[in-house]
Every structure is written in structure tokens, then in C-alpha cells.
Amino acid sequence: MLDILYFTLSTLAVLSACYVALSNNTVYCALSLVVTMLCLAGIYLVIQAPFVALIQVLVYAGAIMVLFLYVIMLLNPRQTEPVVASVIVRRFWARLLFLLLFFLISAWLWLIYSPAKTQTQWESVPVKTIATRLLTDFLLPFELTSVLLLVAIVGAVLIARRN
């Protein structure tokens, strides 16, 4: 049962990711990305990481993608230009790099995969432990994100404001 769920979710994630990468319509691209993120959230639930699933839905799919959709609606991008030669060349390299990356990395991982090393007992980690680790061991990265967000806020307003 869990298997069916997992494989449906992962297949759907891959298909919508294909759409994200290849679609000509920006809105379809954004909506496919939302579908991919929701499928990933489902997968996080299957592998027993409910906190991450929640964060994925709330923050990633729920806030960041909504921001994307606002901007898409604002800018209303339209694909009106015909496909130029430079684009065809670039897409050739894109396909090549994709196949190279995908097959090389997959082959590498398949060669080195050892089930003995990778199976242990997985349990859902309580949020309290995550928070403890984040605020004690990983305190510096946590504080760095606050600086990052400050810079991003100041910067976004600075760049986009009308004068």
C-alpha cells in the first residue's frame, strides 16, 4: 500500500518536473512546480519526516510559489518570439548536459550502492529534537539566515522600488 503511494508520488513528481523544465508557458511551469513540491511533501510523509513535509507545504509551496505566481501575473510573460538559432544550439547543449549528468550520476550511484550500509531503522524525529539541534549545534547557520533575510529584504525593496 505504501509502495503504491510512494511510486505514484514519485512518478508524478518526475512528470511535473519535466513540465517545469520544458514547458513554454510560464504559468504551467509554476503550477507544475507546485505539484512537484506537493508530491515531495507526500514523499517526506512516507519516509516519516512529517515536520519537513509541513514546512515544505507551508513555506515552499505555500509562500514562495505564491510569490512566484504574483510576479508572473504582474509581468504577464508571453512567449511570442520564434525559436532562434542560438536557442536551438543552447537546447542541444542542454539535452547533452542533462543526459550526461543523469546517466553518469545514476550509473555511479548504482555501481556503488550497497543495501547493507543504507538500511537502518527509521523513525520519525520529534520536532523538539530538531529545534534543539538547530538552536544549539547549528546556531551559527541559524543566525546567518537572519543576516541573509535582512540583506534580501533591504535589497528587494531597493531594487524594485519606483523612483
Next chain:
Amino acid sequence: MGEAYFGYNIFLSVILFALGVLGVLWQRNALSVFMSVELMLNAANLALITFAQQFGDAAGGGLVLLIITVAAAEAGVGLAIFIRLYRQRATIELDKATELQG
């Protein structure tokens, strides 16, 4: 239960990452390119959680949170840059951005 999917998860993250790279090079619209980058970051998140669950490391959830925060910050600034470019050029197609010759 979830541990049976370790290999499949890693494979899935590799596919998603490769598709993200494909999208960055394939798409002509700056917004779509950035969405492909988000796909790459999602792939990294999946791999991270999968590894962290294997070691029972609670830091995995926290680190994913940090990566999502980075994605949010980049999205904020990036979208602002797109808006600014659109106002000046009325387009956000990367092929049209040729004032500085490559």
C-alpha cells in the same frame, strides 16, 4: 518502513536535479529558469532528508529549513531583479538581454 525507499529517494533526487539543470539551460524566460533552480534546490532537500533519516540525525530537518530559507531569500531578490528588468526592457527573455555582449 520509510527506510526501504532510501535508494529510490536518492535516485529521485538525482532525476529532479538533472531536470532542474535541463530547465535552466532550456528555458528562455528568466522566471522559468529560476523555477528550474528551485527544482534543483528541492532535489537537494530530498537527498538531505533521506541521508539524515538514515543516520537518525535530527539536524536534517533543521538544515532543510535553512535551505528553504535560502531559497526564499533568493526568490525575493531574484523576483525583484526580474521586475526591475521588465520595467526597463519590457521583457525578461534571456535571449534579449544582450546589451552587455556575452
Next chain:
Amino acid sequence: MPPTIPTIQWWPTLPILLVAATGVLILLADLVVAQRGPMFSLFISIVGMGAALIVVANGVSEDAAAFGQFVRYDFVGRWGAMIVLACGCLVALISPRTVQLYELPPAEYYALLVFAVFGMLVLCISVELFTIFLSVEIVAVAIYILAGLMRNSSRSAEAALKYFILGAFSGGFLIFGFVFLYGGAGGSSVLGEIGLSIMQIDSLWETGCLVLGLALALAGFAFKLTLVPFHLYAADVFEGAPTPVATLLATGSKVAGFVALIHVLTPLHQHLSATLRAIAADVGSLLWLLAALSIVVGNVVALLQRNVKRMLAYSSIAHSGYLLMAAVVFVEGSVKLAQVEFVILVYLIAYVLMKVVAFGVAATLGARGEGNIEDYAGLAQQSPRLAFLMAIAMLSLTGIPGTIGFVGKFYIFARAIEAGFVMLVILAVLGSVVSAYYYLRVIVFMYMRDPTGEATIEPATMIQRVGLLLAAVPIVVLGVFPQMLVVLLSNV
């Protein structure tokens, strides 16, 4: 029982706090203080970064650690931090003309500059994967914004766009690689622990994950250090961004990126098993290829550039190649880190000084300085002092003996030959010879052509003069007395 809050090591943490506080202070002061001159924010930024520099130089002892081993002031890291802070001060000093000319908002400009330097500082001293990633992102986001700050210039917006796409894409590679490093090392993300776990590895899976992670992370670093073939858009960004921002990108960002690369490569250096030795050789070959390509492509394409900033961009690409030679020696040759560290730091100091002077003169000249090389015609007649400073920078970049550029290249080439990389050194020397053409071409235009542009040049302000001199004087002094460098690096 409640979790224990880690104890704070004050001295190692102080520089980080100081720089962050400076940035915030600039923003707040802009809101609160009513009467302020145009140099107000500049002043705060210099004081803050200078104070941090003094703390790192005097208050932080060798190998001081903070935040539970996430931050460590090892030799390269500590000096990298000092160089980066000095870069920040110098770039701030050469900024006023650009800020005034292009009507950049001064408080936000200097604040973002300080935050970029903050990111570079943490990047130099962090020895943990995700801290490295976050500091890379802080630097990147600050520079995306700084590059796009010129309001009326659509080229500036385009530069910001291109750098953003490039930066986001490379950030994806970097974090994906780091995740595999984390996974292969058994759940530890501190580089020291990763080194320890490497020594105890017995399975193919973990080794393989580490290799994959390293390869992907290298791709991410290669984008950041503008190595060929990941150097696309770099010249565009340099051309479109405000000149001081291009300077920061060429100097501080490269220094911090390179120090972080050394930190990430170090665990590989602690290998013991035969498998890993072979892998280290492969990584070394990859680095060799990147270095060779960067030297060749950087120098050749720089020849073809007519715009000064683009030429300097491709020159930076070539210099990244020379720097990477030291990394090749480190990874492939079985030298200890200490032997290579000194060489790397000398080169970084030399590189920073030369680039600051070159870009600084361009910034001081305003729109004329940022145009084509022909615009520099006759500069010697119109402003002999600026021309002289530019000439010093150009000579040093070529590597003429008597300048610090020569000292830096000499050390790296010598170290590389000792380690047996003769082919690479030959390429590098050939590259330097080629580079002489496009560097000396600037000098020819300045001194041997008649001025074609406007007759009057606004003289440099006192602040800009201080900045340019602070960078230019060591180029000559340390070039003639390189022993001073040895003394400096051993004792501070």
C-alpha cells in the same frame, strides 16, 4: 532537561559580530541621524571593518574555534579573513566617486557592502559545510543587489540578472554536492569530522558519495571563482555593475571562495587508504584541467577585449587559474598544507592589491574610466598621478620584477615546478607573456597617445587617494622587499 546553550567564545566571535553590527548600524543611522554628510556611512563602514580587522589580527589566537568547531581561525582562514576585511575597506574607500556619479543610495550601498564583506568573512573562517553554503549565499545575494543598484542603467539591471542566474545555478550545484558530502561522511557536516571519518571508511558507498559530492561542490566553486568553463557571464557582470562592486567581486569574493575551497579540499588530504589516494589524484587532474583552461582562455580572450572592465574580468579569470595551480599542488603532490598556504596567501595579497588599484583608478575616472581602453589615451598628460598608479597596477599584473605581482607568481610557479607540474608552469608563463600585451597596451595608451576625451578630469578626493595609495604603495614596497611578506605572515 532543557538543552544546554553552547558557551560563547568571545574573541573569535567578535569580528563576526562587529561586521554584522556595522551593517545594521549604517542602516539604522540613516534613519535616525538627521544631519549627515555624504561620507557618514562610509565612515561607519570603515570604522567597523577596520575594528574587526584589528580584532582578527591581535585578539584572535591561532586556531581559535567558535560555535562548536563550525568556525576556526586556521592559518589560511585567519589571513583570508584579514585580507577580506582589508578588501572591504579599500573598496569602500574607492567608492565615493561612483556613489556620487550614479546617485546610488549611500547608506544602503555601504550597508550592503559591509554585509557582503560579512559573508566573505564568515566564508573564510567557516569549516562546516552548511555554514559555508549560507555565507556563499549571503555574499551572492548582497552582490546581486549591489550590481543592480544603478537606477538609470539597464546594463546594471542586466548585470544583476545575469549574476543572479549564474549564482543561483551554481548555488544549486554547491548544496547538492555538500549534501552528498554530508551523506558520505556518515552524517557529520563539520569538515574536521569528515576528515576523521574518511580515515575510517571501509565501504564503497560512502567513498562514492564523497567523490560525487566533491565533484558537484567543485562545479559550484568553479562558478564562484570564475574558472573556465564556468566563467560565462562573468565579463558581463563586471562590465554592467558599478565599478567598486566589480572590484569587490574580483577581490574579496575570490579570496573567500578560494579559502573555502582549500578548507573543503583539506579532508581529502588526510586520506590514508589507497582508494582515496587514487581519487585525490583524479581530483587533482580535474583541478589541473580547470587551471590550464582558465589560464589559456582568460589570457587569450582578454586580448580581444576593448572595454577596460571586461579586460580586467578576463584577467581575473586567468588569475584564478594561476591561483588554482596552488590547489593542484596541494591535492596531487604530497605536500603538507603549511607549505602551500604561504604561497597562496602571498598570491592573494598581491592579487587583491593589484586589482584594487586597477579598478580604483577606473572608478575614480568616472564614466571615462569605465569605457574602452582608447578612452585612457593621454591620461599621463591630464592626470599624471592617476596614470602612474594605473601603470603600477598594470606592470604588477603582468608580473614585472620589482612588483608584488612578480613575487606572487614566482612563489606559485616555483612551488609548482618543485612538485613536478612543469607543463602547467610553462602554460602559466606563456599566459603571462601574452598578458603583457593587453596590460602594457593600457600603459601605451596612457603615455604615448594624445588625449582625445574631455580635457579636464576631476581630481580624486582625499578619501580615494588614501585608498589608492594604501593599495599601490605595498605593490612596490613588498615587490622590492619580499622578505617583509615572510616576516608579516609569520608573525601577525
